[in-house]
Amino acid sequence: MEASESSPRATTLSGTIAGRFVIVKLLGAGGMGQVYQAQDTKLKRVVAIKRMSPTLQQSDHDRRRFLREAQQASALNHPNVAGIYDVIEEGGETFLVMEFVEGTPLRTTMQGHKSLSNEDFFRIAAQGLEGLSAAHEKGILHGDIKPENIMITPEGRVKVLDFGVARRFSMGTADEATLTAATLNSLSGTPAYMAPEVLTQKPYDGRADVFSLGLVCYEMLGGKQPFETDSIAGTMASVLHTIPPPIEEINPKVSASVSSVIRTMLAKDPAQRYSSARDVLVDLRRVQRGEAPVFAHEAAAQKTSARPRRTIAVVAVLALLLAAGLFSSKMFRNGARGIASTPTQTAPEGPTALAVLPFAPIEGNPKLTALGEGLVESVSVKLSRLTQDRPLEVIAARNLQERKITSLAEARSQFGATVGLIATLERSGQLVRITYSLVNARSGATLGGDSITVPDKDAFGVEDDVAQGAVKTLQLKLRPEEQAALRVHGTDKSEAYKYYLQAQGYLLEYTKAENVENAIVMVGEALKLDPNFGQAKAALGEAYWREYWLTKQKHWAQLAKTQCESAVALGNAGVAGHLCLGLVNDGTGQYGDAATEFQRAIDLEPTNEDAYVGLALAFEHQGAIDATEKTYERAIDLRPNSTFAHNSLGTFYLRRNEYDKALLMFQKVISLAPEGYGAYVNLGATYTNMGRYADAIEPLKKSIAIRPSYAGYDNLGTAYIGLDHSADAAGAYEEAIKLNPQQHVTWGNLGDARKYLGQKTEAASAYRKAVELANEELKVNPHDPDVLSSLATYYSNLGEREQAMKYLQQSLQYGNNDKDILLDAAAVYNNLGDAGVAVEWLGKAVQAGYASNRINDLPEFRNLRGNPGYQQLVARAQAQK
Numbered sequence: 043m044e045a046s047e048s049s050p051r052a053t054t055l056s057g058t059i060a061g062r063f064v065i066v067k068l069l070g071a072g073g074m075g076q077v078y079q080a081q082d083t084k085l086k087r088v089v090a091i092k093r094m095s096p097t098l099q100q101s102d103h104d105r106r107r108f109l110r111e112a113q114q115a116s117a118l119n120h121p122n123v124a125g126i127y128d129v130i131e132e133g134g135e136t137f138l139v140m141e142f143v144e145g146t147p148l149r150t151t152m153q154g155h156k157s158l159s160n161e162d163f164f165r166i167a168a169q170g171l172e173g174l175s176a177a178h179e180k181g182i183l184h185g186d187i188k189p190e191n192i193m194i195t196p197e198g199r200v201k202v203l204d205f206g207v208a209r210r211f212s213m214g215t216a217d218e219a220t221l222t223a224a225t226l227n228s229l230s231g232t233p234a235y236m237a238p239e240v241l242t243q244k245p246y247d248g249r250a251d252v253f254s255l256g257l258v259c260y261e262m263l264g265g266k267q268p269f270e271t272d273s274i275a276g277t278m279a280s281v282l283h284t285i286p287p288p289i290e291e292i293n294p295k296v297s298a299s300v301s302s303v304i305r306t307m308l309a310k311d312p313a314q315r316y317s318s319a320r321d322v323l324v325d326l327r328r329v330q331r332g333e334a335p336v337f338a339h340e341a342a343a344q345k346t347s348a349r350p351r352r353t354i355a356v357v358a359v360l361a362l363l364l365a366a367g368l369f370s371s372k373m374f375r376n377g378a379r380g381i382a383s384t385p386t387q388t389a390p391e392g393p394t395a396l397a398v399l400p401f402a403p404i405e406g407n408p409k410l411t412a413l414g415e416g417l418v419e420s421v422s423v424k425l426s427r428l429t430q431d432r433p434l435e436v437i438a439a440r441n442l443q444e445r446k447i448t449s450l451a452e453a454r455s456q457f458g459a460t461v462g463l464i465a466t467l468e469r470s471g472q473l474v475r476i477t478y479s480l481v482n483a484r485s486g487a488t489l490g491g492d493s494i495t496v497p498d499k500d501a502f503g504v505e506d507d508v509a510q511g512a513v514k515t516l517q518l519k520l521r522p523e524e525q526a527a528l529r530v531h532g533t534d535k536s537e538a539y540k541y542y543l544q545a546q547g548y549l550l551e552y553t554k555a556e557n558v559e560n561a562i563v564m565v566g567e568a569l570k571l572d573p574n575f576g577q578a579k580a581a582l583g584e585a586y587w588r589e590y591w592l593t594k595q596k597h598w599a600q601l602a603k604t605q606c607e608s609a610v611a612l613g614n615a616g617v618a619g620h621l622c623l624g625l626v627n628d629g630t631g632q633y634g635d636a637a638t639e640f641q642r643a644i645d646l647e648p649t650n651e652d653a654y655v656g657l658a659l660a661f662e663h664q665g666a667i668d669a670t671e672k673t674y675e676r677a678i679d680l681r682p683n684s685t686f687a688h689n690s691l692g693t694f695y696l697r698r699n700e701y702d703k704a705l706l707m708f709q710k711v712i713s714l715a716p717e718g719y720g721a722y723v724n725l726g727a728t729y730t731n732m733g734r735y736a737d738a739i740e741p742l743k744k745s746i747a748i749r750p751s752y753a754g755y756d757n758l759g760t761a762y763i764g765l766d767h768s769a770d771a772a773g774a775y776e777e778a779i780k781l782n783p784q785q786h787v788t789w790g791n792l793g794d795a796r797k798y799l800g801q802k803t804e805a806a807s808a809y810r811k812a813v814e815l816a817n818e819e820l821k822v823n824p825h826d827p828d829v830l831s832s833l834a835t836y837y838s839n840l841g842e843r844e845q846a847m848k849y850l851q852q853s854l855q856y857g858n859n860d861k862d863i864l865l866d867a868a869a870v871y872n873n874l875g876d877a878g879v880a881v882e883w884l885g886k887a888v889q890a891g892y893a894s895n896r897i898n899d900l901p902e903f904r905n906l907r908g909n910p911g912y913q914q915l916v917a918r919a920q921a922q923k
Contacts (some may be wrong), residue, residue, distance in 0.1 A: 055093060060129050060137055063091055089127060092138040092204075112138060118180055119477055120492050121466050122173030124193070124203045141203045148258070149189035155267040157293050163300075164330045165405065166192070169200035170255060170403065171326065174319040175449075177205050178248040179486035187254035188235045189261065198405045225624035234270040234277050238310050241278050252319055256307025263300070282310070302338040309676040318486070320451035327448055333749070336790040368480050382799055393433045393518060395683075397483070398422035398441040399450060401547070402466065409473075412560070413501075413540065414467045415547030415751040417476075421463070421508050428518060430649045435681060443550050446749070457685075461489065463512055464814070472497060476504045480515045489497060501540035502531055530595030532569075532577040532614060541568035542578045552588040561585040576615030579608050580622040587626055594784075594818035602626050610639075614635040617647045624656050628663065631823040651677055654906050655690050662694065667859050671696060685711045689721060692862040696728055699861075699893060704728045719748040727757045731895050735764035752782035759791060761805075764899060768798040782827065786815035790836055796838065798901055809836045827857035831866035838873035846870050859891040869902055881911040888915065 049842045055065045055078060063080040069090065070077050076093045109129055113906055116126040128139040147167065152158065158166070170192060177184065184191075184205055192523035193201045237253035240245045263265050271277045287303055290296045301324050309315040316322045316337060325335035387897060398421060401414035422438040422486045447453055450462035465478040479491030482752040492511050496503040509528050513520060520528075531539050545564035548557040562585045568578040583605035590598035603626045609619035624639035640657035643650055654677035661670040674691035681687055692707025705728055711721035726742035729735070738761040745754040759774035793808035813836045820829050830853035838844035850870050857863035868883035884897060897903065908911040 046551075061138065063089065063685045065091065080139075082139075088142045090124075090140045090142045092140060092473060094136040094138065109136070115286055118177055118182055118205055119491075120173055121178035121468055121477070122169045122179060122200055122202060123205050124201045126205070129289045130355065130731055139640070140203075141201075143193045143195065143203065144193040145193045145201065147190055148192040148262075151194060152189060152262060152265070153447060157295075158262045160295070163259070164199070165327065166194065166200050166262065167255075167259050168323060168326055168330075170202060171319050171323040173202040173205075174248075174251055174255060175323060176447045176666065177202075178251070178319055179481050180488050181486075183248060184254070185231060185240075186235070187251050187258060188232050189258055192258065197380075232824070233274055233281065234267055236281060237312070238282050239312055241281060246312070248318060249315045251315050252307050252322060253309075253312075255322075256304055256842060259304050259307065260289055262288065263304075264289050264298050266292070283309075297329070299335055299338075303329060303335055306338040318451065320449050324449050324452050331446065336748075369711065389880040390442065393436060394433060394805045395458050396425065396463060396512075397437040397442060397450060397453035397461070398439040398463045399453065399465075400439045400550075402448070404467070407469070409544060409559075410469055411469055412544040412547030414465065414566070415443075416543030416545065417467075417501075417505055417508070417547075418463075418465050419546050419550060420505055420543060421465075421512070424509050425512060426525065427647060427649055428513070428520070429681070432518065434518070435683065436514070440550055445477070450481055450483050457718065459483045460682075461516070463508075465508060468616045471496075474504065476508065478508050478511060480512060480577070491516045499537045499540060501543055505531070505543075532616070533572045533575040535572045535575075538568040538571035538575055538578070541565070541571070541572070542581060545578070545585070549585060549588065553592075555592055558585055558588050558592060562589070573616070574612055576609045576612040577618050579605050579612065580615045580618035583609060583622040583626065587622075592823070594815075599626065599630060603630070617643045617650055617653065620646070621650075621653060621656065624653075625658070628648070628656065628660050629823065631825045633660050633663040637664070649680065651681065651684065651686060651922075653685070653821075654680070655864075658690065658694065662697075665803070667698070685715060686717065686720070689724065692728075694725060696724065696731065699731065701728055701732045701893065717748060718743040719751060721755065722748070723751065723754050723757060723800050726754075726761065730757060730761045730764060731896075733764070733893075733899050735761045738764075745789050748776075750781065752778045752785070752788070754778075755781065756785075756788050756791065759795065760786075762819070763791075763795060763901060766901070768795050772799065784813040784815060786819065786832060786836075790832060792903070793836070793839060796851075806840060809839050813840075825852075825856045825858065827853045827863055830856065831863045834870045835866055835873070838870040841874075843874050846874065860891055861887050861892040864890050865892055872903060877906055877909055878911070881906060881909055881915070884912070884915055 055076070056067050058065050062084045063082055064081045066081060067074060068078055078091045078093065080089050080091045081087075082089050085153045097391035104517050109131075112126060112129045116128070119125060119795060124143050125141040126138065127141065129138045130139065152903050174184070182205055184202070187202070189628070191203045193203055195201060208344060217419075233241065235254045235257050237246060237250035240250050241553060250592055257267065257269070268279040269277055269284060271280060286308065288301050290298065290301045303322065306314075306316055306325075307322060313741070316325075321337040325337050328335055343651075346385070353583070366584060374584070386652075396420050401411065401418050404411045404414070416908035418439040422436055422440070424437065425434075426436040428434060437459055442448075442453060442457075447457070449461065450464070453459035453462060460483050462481045462483055463478065464481060465476060466474045468477075474497075475495045477493040480489040481487070482489055491512065492507065494503070494507050499856070506529055512737075513528070516684035533539055533542070541564045545561040545568065548564065549563035562582065565578050565582040565585060568575055572578070583602045586598050586602035590602060606619065606622035606626050609615035610623055612619075615622075620639045620643040624636045624643065627633070627639060628636035637657055637660035638662055640653050644657065647653065654673055658670045658673035658677070660674060661667075671694065673689070674687065674694055677687040678684065678691065688707050688710050692704045692711065695701070695707060705725070708725045708728060709716070712725065716722065722745035723743040726738040726740075726745065729738035729741070739758070742754055742758040742761060745751065746758070753776035755774045759778065760769035760772040762768070762774060772792060775788055775792040775795055778785075779792065789808050789812035793805045793812060796802075798806055813833060816829050816833045816836065820826065821835070823829070830849045832849075834846045834850035835852060837843075837849065847870075850867055853863050854867065864883055864887035868880045868887060871877075871883060872880035880903070888897070903912070907916075
C-alpha cells in the first residue's frame with residue numbers, strides 16, 4: 043500500500059492506492075473502522091472500501107474469523123443487501139471491498155420527522171426484512187442493524203450495509219455485573235440497538251438481528267430510540283430491563299396490529315421473539331393488507347376477535363372458476379358449496395415440493411414487475427411438466443399469488459413446501475440482472491442459484507438460466523426431449539416473448555381491471571412482432587375472458603373464443619390453446635366441446651392438473667357422473683399428495699350430496715395443509731349440507747381467521763340461517779358482499795335473511811340486485827339451469843309470478859331432473875302461495891335424490907308444516923333416520 047505514513051494507524055488514506063483500488067475520499071468512520079470511496083482500476087467501477095479498525099485485528103484468531111465470515115458474506119447476492127466484493131490484506135491491514143451504494147441513510151431520512159408515514163414505514167421495513175431474511179437463510183448474521191446501516195437509494199430501494207462483518211468479539215461468558223469498560227470496548231456494534239442476549243454474551247442467532255430491526259421500526263414510527271441514554275451503562279441497563287411504551291401511545295396513527303408486530307420483535311427473551319425475519323415479513327405484509335398477524339404474540343386473539351377485514355376476493359379463472367374458484371351456497375335450500383384447495387403438502391423427508399415464490403413487486407416499475415411475475419410463472423409451468431414419474435411437486439407462483447402467499451415460510455407452513463425458488467430482477471440501462479436461489483424451506487440453507495446479466499430484450503436467456511439452474515440444483519436427470527422442451531418458447535423473437543411474459547405477469551392479478559387492460563396491450567405488442575405466436579393468442583383469449591368476468595359484457599366472451607380458436611388453429615400454442623378454448627366453451631355452455639379441448643390438453647401434457655379438473659367439470663356439466671369421478675381419481679393418481687386434486691374431488695362429492703366421501707376428502711386436504719383456509723370452508727360447507735349447522739360454525743370461523751374470504755362468510759351465513767340466527771346470517775352475507783359484490787347468489791341469500799327478519803323493503807332491494815347480476819350472467823350462457831332457477835326464486839320472492847314461471851320452466855328444461863332445480867321449483871310455488879303444488883315438487887326433489895331428512899330444516903318451507911302432504915314427507919324422513 044502506498045501511503046504518506048507507513049503505520050497502519052495513518053489517519054486517512056485519501057489519495058493513496060490499496061491494491062488495484064485508488065482511494066478517492068473518506069466517507070465516514072466509526073467503531074468498525076473507516077469507509078472510503080474508491081475506484082476499481084481493473085473493473086472500472088466505483089466501490090466502497092472499509093479499512094478495518096486495528097482493535098478488530100488484535101489476534102490471529104480474530105483476523106482469521108473476520109476473513110472467514112467476510113468471505114462467507116461475499117456469497118450473499120440480494121437486491122436489498124449491499125454486496126461484498128473482496129477482502130484484501132496489505133501492509134498489515136485488512137480492507138473490505140464493497141458495493142458502493144448511492145443514497146440517503148435512513149438516519150438522515152428520519153431526521154426532522156417525528157415519525158415516518160405508514161407507507162414509507164411498510165416500504166422500508168419490508169425491504170429491510172427481505173435483505174435480512176436472505177442473509178439469515180445463508181447463515182449470515184449482521185450484528186449491527188441500525189438506521190446508519192440502512193441506505194435508501196434514489197429509486198427508493200433499501201440496501202442494508204455491512205452484512206456479515208459487523209459482529210466481532212472474542213469474550214467469555216459474562217453477565218451484567220461483569221460488563222466493565224474493558225468488556226464494553228471489546229463489543230463491536232451499537233449497544234442501544236443490541237439484543238439482550240448479545241449484551242450478556244449468551245448464544246444468539248438471527249433473532250438478535252430481528253430485535254435490532256424492531257428498534258429501527260420503533261424509531262421510524264415513534265421518532266425516538268427507546269433505550270438510548272447519555273451513558274453506555276445506562277443504555278445497556280435499559281436494553282436489559284426497560285419495556286418501552288407501546289408504539290401507539292407515542293404515535294396514535296399506528297394500528298394495534300403494527301404495534302403487536304413490533305412488540306414481538308422487541309421481546310427480551312429470544313424464545314418469545316419472532317423465530318425468523320421471514321415470519322416478521324409475513325405478519326407485516328398481512329397487516330399492510332388489513333389482515334391480522336399470525337406469528338405475533340396477540341395473533342391468536344386477533345384472529346378470533348378482530349372485526350372481519352375488507353379484502354379482495356380470490357376469483358379463479360380457467361375451468362377452475364368452479365373447481366378452484368370460490369364456491370358459495372346457491373341458496374340455503376341447495377346447501378353450501380366449497381372453494382379452492384391449496385397446493386400439495388409433502389413431508390420434508392419425502393418427495394420435493396418446490397414452491398416457486400411470487401415475484402416481489404419493484405417499487406415504481408410496474409413493467410419490470412410484470413416481466414418478473416410472468417417469468418416465474420412461466421418457469422413454474424415448465425418445471426411442472428417434469429413431475430411425471432418423479433418425486434417432485436411444483437407449487438406454481440400463480441397458485442401462491444392467488445392466495446397472497448409471498449414468503450417461503452408461508453408456503454412451507456400452509457402448503458408443505460420443502461424447497462423454494464426465489465427470483466429477483468434489476469434493470470441497469472439496457473441490461474437486466476436476474477438473481478435466483480433455491481432455498482431449503484426448513485433450514486433456510488441455500489441449495490443453489492446464480493446471478494446473470496443479459497440484454498433487456500433477451501427474455502429467452504433469463505428464463506432458460508433459471509429453469510436450467512433449478513433442474514441442476516434439484517439434481518433432475520432429464521431425457522433429451524425434456525431438455526429440449528425447457529428451451530421451447532413458442533416464438534423465435536425474444537422481444538415478443540418478453541411482451542408475452544409481461545402480459546402473463548399482469549394476468550396473475552386479474553381482479554384489477556387495469557392489469558387485464560395492460561395484459562391485452564402487452565399481448566398486442568407481442569403479436570405485432572410475431573403474428574403467429576400461438577401462446578400469445580391464447581393469452582389474449584384468456585385476457586378477453588377475464589375482461590368478461592370483470593364487466594359481464596357479452597362481446598368479450600366472443601372475442602375470447604375467437605382468439606382461443608385462432609391459437610389452436612396455429613398449431614403451436616400447445617396446451618395453452620386447448621385450455622383457453624376449453625375454458626370459454628365450458629363457460630358458455632358448450633360442455634361437449636369443452637371436454638374435447640381439455641382431453642386434448644391432457645394428451646399433450648399428461649402432468650397438467652388444471653386440464654384434468656377442467657375435463658372433470660365438463661363431464662359433470664353434461665351429467666356424465668361416472669366419467670367425472672374417474673377423471674378426478676386420475677388426477678389424484680397423478681399426484682397422490684395434491685390437495686388441489688383431493689379438494690376438487692371433495693367438492694364434486696359435495697355437489698353430489700355424498701357427504702361422507704366429501705368429509706374424507708376435505709379432512710385429507712387439512713391433514714396435508716393444516717393452515718390452508720379453503721379446506722375449512724369446504725368442511726363447514728359439508729357440515730351445513732348435512733344439517734349439522736353447529737358443527738359448521740367452527741371450521742368456517744377458522745377459515746375466516748386464517749384468511750377472510752367471500753366463500754367463508756357466505757357459507758357462515760348459511761349455517762346461521764340453519765340455526766335460526768337470521769341477524770347473524772345477514773351480517774355474514776353483508777361481509778361476503780363487501781368482499782365480492784358481483785355474486786347474485788349472495789345477494790339472494792341476503793334477501794332471504796332479511797325476509798326471515800321481517801325486513802320486507804331491505805329484502806326486496808337485495809332480491810332486485812340479485813336479479814340484475816343473474817341476468818348479466820345469463821347473457822353468456824342462457825341455458826345455465828342454476829342461474830335460471832335462481833332467477834325464478836328471486837322473482838317469486840318479489841311476487842312477480844309471470845317472470846318467475848318463465849325462468850322456472852327454462853330451468854326445468856335444461857336442469858336434467860336435478861334435485862336442486864326441483865327443490866327450487868317447490869320454493870317458487872311456495873313463495874307464490876301455491877302450497878299444494880309446492881309439496882308435490884318437494885316430493886319430486888326427494889325422489890331425485892334430495893336428502894329428505896333435511897326438508898324440515900329448510901326455513902322457507904316452515905309455513906307448510908301444517909300441510910298433510912308435507913307432514914307425510916317429514917314423517918318418512920324421520921323413519922329413515
